[in-house]
Amino acid sequence: MTITVREVSKRFGNFVALDDVSVEAPAGSLTALLGPSGSGKSTLLRVIAGLEKPDSGKIFISDEEKTQTPAQKRGVGFVFQHYAAFKHMNVFENVAFGLKIRKRSKAEIRKRVSELLELVQLDGFANRYPAQLSGGQRQRMALARALAVQPEVLLLDEPFGALDARVRQELRGWLKRLHEEIEVTTILVTHDQEEAMEVADRIVLMNHGKIEQVGGPQDLYENPANEFVMGFIGPVNRLGDTFVRPHDVEIQLHEDGTTSEATVDHFVYLGFEVRVELTLSDGQQLWAQVTREEAWHLGLERGKTVHVRIGHSKVFGQSVEGSLPQS
Amino acid sequence: MIARLTLRTLALSYLALLLVFPVGVVFVRTFAEGVGPVWEAITRPDALHALWLTLLVAAIAVAGNTIFGVICAIVLVRHDFRGKALLNAVLDLPLAVSPVVVGLALLVVYGRTSLVGGWLAEAGIRVIFSAPGIILATIFVSLPFVVREVVPVLREIGTEQEQAATTLGASAFQTFRLVTLPAIRSGVAYGVVLTTARAIGEFGAVSIISGKLAGRTETLTIYVEDRFLHFDLVGCYTASVILALIAVMTLLLTNLFKPREEY
Amino acid sequence: MSHNTLDRARSIPGPTASKKQGSPLNRGVAIGYLSLIVLIPLAAVVWRSTDGGVEGFLQAISNPQALAALRLTLLASLVVVALNVVTGTLIAWVLVRDSFRGKGVVNAIIDLPFALPTIVAGLTLLALYGSESPLGLNVAYTKVSVGMALLFVTLPFVVRATQPVLLELDRGMEEASASLGASELQTFRRIILPNLLPAILSGAALGFARSIGEFGSVVLLTGNIPFETQVASVYIFGQVEGDNVTGAAAVSVLLLVISLLVLFAMSLLNRWGTRHDR
Numbered sequence: 001m002t003i004t005v006r007e008v009s010k011r012f013g014n015f016v017a018l019d020d021v022s023v024e025a026p027a028g029s030l031t032a033l034l035g036p037s038g039s040g041k042s043t044l045l046r047v048i049a050g051l052e053k054p055d056s057g058k059i060f061i062s063d064e065e066k067t068q069t070p071a072q073k074r075g076v077g078f079v080f081q082h083y084a085a086f087k088h089m090n091v092f093e094n095v096a097f098g099l100k101i102r103k104r105s106k107a108e109i110r111k112r113v114s115e116l117l118e119l120v121q122l123d124g125f126a127n128r129y130p131a132q133l134s135g136g137q138r139q140r141m142a143l144a145r146a147l148a149v150q151p152e153v154l155l156l157d158e159p160f161g162a163l164d165a166r167v168r169q170e171l172r173g174w175l176k177r178l179h180e181e182i183e184v185t186t187i188l189v190t191h192d193q194e195e196a197m198e199v200a201d202r203i204v205l206m207n208h209g210k211i212e213q214v215g216g217p218q219d220l221y222e223n224p225a226n227e228f229v230m231g232f233i234g235p236v237n238r239l240g241d242t243f244v245r246p247h248d249v250e251i252q253l254h255e256d257g258t259t260s261e262a263t264v265d266h267f268v269y270l271g272f273e274v275r276v277e278l279t280l281s282d283g284q285q286l287w288a289q290v291t292r293e294e295a296w297h298l299g300l301e302r303g304k305t306v307h308v309r310i311g312h313s314k315v316f317g318q319s320v321e322g323s324l325p326q327s
Numbered sequence: 328m329i330a331r332l333t334l335r336t337l338a339l340s341y342l343a344l345l346l347v348f349p350v351g352v353v354f355v356r357t358f359a360e361g362v363g364p365v366w367e368a369i370t371r372p373d374a375l376h377a378l379w380l381t382l383l384v385a386a387i388a389v390a391g392n393t394i395f396g397v398i399c400a401i402v403l404v405r406h407d408f409r410g411k412a413l414l415n416a417v418l419d420l421p422l423a424v425s426p427v428v429v430g431l432a433l434l435v436v437y438g439r440t441s442l443v444g445g446w447l448a449e450a451g452i453r454v455i456f457s458a459p460g461i462i463l464a465t466i467f468v469s470l471p472f473v474v475r476e477v478v479p480v481l482r483e484i485g486t487e488q489e490q491a492a493t494t495l496g497a498s499a500f501q502t503f504r505l506v507t508l509p510a511i512r513s514g515v516a517y518g519v520v521l522t523t524a525r526a527i528g529e530f531g532a533v534s535i536i537s538g539k540l541a542g543r544t545e546t547l548t549i550y551v552e553d554r555f556l557h558f559d560l561v562g563c564y565t566a567s568v569i570l571a572l573i574a575v576m577t578l579l580l581t582n583l584f585k586p587r588e589e590y
Numbered sequence: 591m592s593h594n595t596l597d598r599a600r601s602i603p604g605p606t607a608s609k610k611q612g613s614p615l616n617r618g619v620a621i622g623y624l625s626l627i628v629l630i631p632l633a634a635v636v637w638r639s640t641d642g643g644v645e646g647f648l649q650a651i652s653n654p655q656a657l658a659a660l661r662l663t664l665l666a667s668l669v670v671v672a673l674n675v676v677t678g679t680l681i682a683w684v685l686v687r688d689s690f691r692g693k694g695v696v697n698a699i700i701d702l703p704f705a706l707p708t709i710v711a712g713l714t715l716l717a718l719y720g721s722e723s724p725l726g727l728n729v730a731y732t733k734v735s736v737g738m739a740l741l742f743v744t745l746p747f748v749v750r751a752t753q754p755v756l757l758e759l760d761r762g763m764e765e766a767s768a769s770l771g772a773s774e775l776q777t778f779r780r781i782i783l784p785n786l787l788p789a790i791l792s793g794a795a796l797g798f799a800r801s802i803g804e805f806g807s808v809v810l811l812t813g814n815i816p817f818e819t820q821v822a823s824v825y826i827f828g829q830v831e832g833d834n835v836t837g838a839a840a841v842s843v844l845l846l847v848i849s850l851l852v853l854f855a856m857s858l859l860n861r862w863g864t865r866h867d868r
Contacts, residue, residue, distance in 0.1 A: 087760075334684055341680075402620045414621070432634055551710060567713050
C-alpha cells in the first residue's frame with residue numbers, strides 16, 4: 001500500500017504549512033515525518049488522512065487517487081497525540097467502534113476485539129473506561145481501535161508526545177515490534193529525532209513546509225544534505241563554514257603536527273560519555289564528546305591545554321577529511 | 328455545507344420568530360404616532376414615579392446582594408464547615424421558586440395578621456403594600472447572582488496572593504480591600520449586572536405584595552400591566568420600551584464582563 | 591448566564607487553598623441574611639399551608655380548578671422542555687460550530703429572556719401573535735399562548751448549558767470517528783450526543799423548574815381563563831386575592847416540592863454526566 005504525495009500545498013491564512021511537497025512511503029515501510037514545530041509534518045499527515053484538504057496537489061494510496069475521498073472512505077487508521085479516546089465508551093466499545101459502523105456481526109466483533117486487545121496487551125481491560133487507564137494504555141487502545149478495521153495505512157500523529165519519557169521508550173520499541181508483525185504501511189509524525197532514528201526505516205525531514213531530505217537513519221546522519229539536516233539529526237559544532245560532530249573531535253595530550261592547540265573550559269560527566277567544552281587558540285569554541293575512558297586518560301582539568309584534531313567534517317557542497325579548521 | 332446552512336437558517340428563524348420580531352413589533356408600535364405621545368407618556372407623574380421607585384428598589388437590592396454575595400462567596404470558597412452543601416442548595420432556591428410564591432411568603436410573614444407583621448405595625452412600620460415589601464421581594468429574587476459569579480473567580484485565583492500580602496504585613500481587611508477585591512472585580516461586575524436586570528424586571532412577587540397603588544407602590548413593571556388593563560396602549564408600550572432598552576443595555580454590559588468561555 | 595456556575599465551580603481544581611475555620615462573623619452574616627430573606631419566608635409558607643390540616647391541604651390542591659391549573663402547567667412545561675431540548679441543542683450547535691457575521695450579536699440575544707422583564711416578554715408576544723397581529727395570527731387566550739410564553743422565558747437554559755460542553759468537546763474524538771468510517775450523522779449520534787446529553791438534560795431541568803413557576807409572561811397573553819389557560823402561578827395569585835391564603839400556600843408548597851425534586855434530579859444528572867471525567 002504505497003502512499004504517494006504529489007505536489008501538495010496547503011496554507012492557513014498567511015501561514016504556508018506545506019509548500020509543493022512530494023514524497024512517497026513504500027508499501028510496508030515505517031516512515032517517520034520528522035521536523036520542528038511548524039514544519040508541516042502534522043499537516044501533511046492529516047492531508048494524507050483526509051482530515052484536511054490540500055489547496056493543490058494529489059494524494060494516492062496504492063496508486064488510486066484519493067484526494068477527493070473523505071476521511072471516512074480512505075481506509076486509513078489514525079492515532080492521535082492525545083488519544084481521542086471515546087470517553088463515554090469502555091475499552092471494548094472503543095476498539096469495536098469501526099467494526100460496529102461496518103455492521104459486522106456481534107460474534108465477529110467479539111473475536112476481533114479480543115485478538116486486538118491481546119495484541120496490544122490490554123486483555124482484561126475490556127470493561128474499563130479510558131479515564132481509568134494510564135496514558136500509555138490509552139494509546140495502545142487507540143492503536144488497537146485504528147487497527148481493528150484493517151486499514152491499508154496506519155498514520156500516527158506524535159503518538160507518544162503526551163507520555164512521559166520512560167513510557168515513551170517502552171512504546172517506541174513496542175511499536176517497532178508491532179510493525180514487524182503487522183506490516184501495514186505506517187507513517188509516524190514526530191519532532192524527536194531520536195525517536196525517528198530508533199523506530200523508522202525511512203525518515204522524511206521537513207522544515208518550513210518543505211522536505212529537506214529523505215533517507216534511512218544512517219543516510220541522514222552520515223550524509224546530511226545541508227546544515228539544517230545535520231544540525232537536526234544530531235549534535236554539531238559550527239566552525240566558520242565547517243560543521244563537525246562532537247564525536248569527531250579528537251583530543252590528545254601532545255601535539256603532532258596535525259593538531260591545533262586548545263584550552264579546556266569546562267567538562268561534564270554524563271555517564272558513559274563526557275562532554276568537553278574547548279576554546280581553540282583562535283578563539284573559536286567547540287565541544288567534544290569523549291568516552292569516560294578517554295577522559296580519564298586525558299586527566300582533564302579546567303584550563304588545561306590539550307591538542308585537537310578533527311576526524312571528519314562537512315562543508316556543504318563537499319565532504320572534507322581530517323583537516324583542521326581555518327578561521 | 329447545505330446541512331450547515333439549513334441548521335443556521337433554522338436556528339436564526341426560530342430566534343427571530345420567538346424573540347426578535349416580537350420585541351421589534353413593540354418598538355415599532357410605540358413610535359407609530361411619533362415621538363410626541365411617547366414623550367408625554369414617559370413624563371406623566373405616575374410613570375416617572377414608577378421609574379423612580381423601580382430604580383430605587385433595584386439600587387438597594389443590588390447593594391445588599393452584592394455585599395452579601397461577596398461575603399457568601401468567601402465563606403463558600405475559603406471556609407470549611409458542615410452544612411456547606413445545604414448553603415449551596417439554599418442559594419439555588421430563589422431561582423427555583425415562583426415569584427408569586429415569593430410574594431405570598433412575604434405576605435405570610437409580614438402581613439398585618441401575622442406575628443411579625445402585627446408587631447411591626449404597632450411600631451408604625453408597614454411592609455406589605457409599601458416600599459419595604461417591594462424591596463424585600465426584589466432582594467429575594469435577585470439574591471444568588473453575585474455569589475454565583477464570584478465563586479468560580481475566587482476559586483481560580485487561589486489564596487497565594489492573599490498569603491503574600493499577609494507575609495508583607497497587611498491586616499485581614501487590608502488584604503481583602505487591596506488584594507481580594509480587585510481580583511474578583513470581573514465576577515462582581517458581571518453579578519451586579521445580572522442582579523440589576525433581575526431586580527428591575529421583577530413582577531410576580533411585587534404584584535402580590537405591593538397592592539399596586541398607582542403613584543405610590545407601582546414599579547415600572549406593574550405600571551406596564553396597569554396601563555394595559557386601562558387600554559392605554561401608548562403608556563403601556565412606552566414603559567415597555569424603557570424596560571426593553573434597559574434590558575438591551577444589560578445584554579451589552581454582560582457581554583463586556585462575561586467570562587469568555589461560553590462562546 | 592450560566593446557572594451551572596456553582597456546579598462548575600465545584601469541579602474546578604484551584605491551587606491548594608488553605609481553608610480556614612475562621613471568621614464566624616462572615617459565616618453568621620451570610621447565614622443570617624439568607625435566613626431572613628429566603629428561609630424564614632419560605633418556611634412560613636410551608637407552615638401556613640398546614641393551617642387547614644392534612645384534609646385542608648389535600649382539598650386545596652385537588653379541587654378542580656387547582657387541578658386544571660396544575661395539569662396545564664406541568665403538561666405545558668413538559669412540552670416546552672422537550673421542544674427546548676431540540677431547539678436549544680440546535681442553537682448551541684450553530685453558535686459553537688458555525689461562523690457568520692453577526693454571530694456575536696446572536697449569541698448576546700440568547701440572554702434576552704433573562705434580561706427582559708417577563709411582563710414585557712408577554713406583551714411582545716401579544717403584539718406579534720395577538721389580536722392586533724401584523725401576521726394575522728392570533729393565539730392569545732389559547733393554550734398555545736401558554737406554550738409560547740414558556741418557550742420565550744426558557745429559551746436560554748438548554749443553549750447556555752450545552753455551549754460550554756460543546757466548546758470543550760475533544761474534536762479528536764470526532765476525527766477518530768471519521769477515520770474509522772463513521773458518517774457525520776453517525777458521529778453525531780454515537781459520539782457527540784452521548785457526551786452532550788447530561789448538559790442538555792440539566793439545562794432542560796432548570797428550564798422546567800423555571801417554567802412551572804412562570805407568571806409575568808402569561809398574565810397578559812393567555813387571558814388566565816380558569817380551566818382553560820390558567821397556570822398554577824396565576825391560580826395561586828387568584829387565591830391570594832380571594833383571601834384564601836392557606837389554599838394558595840398549599841398549592842405553592844406543591845410547586846416548591848416539584849421544583850426541588852427537579853433540582854435534585856439535576857444535581858444527580860450532573861454527577862452522572864461527569865462520571866467519565868473522574
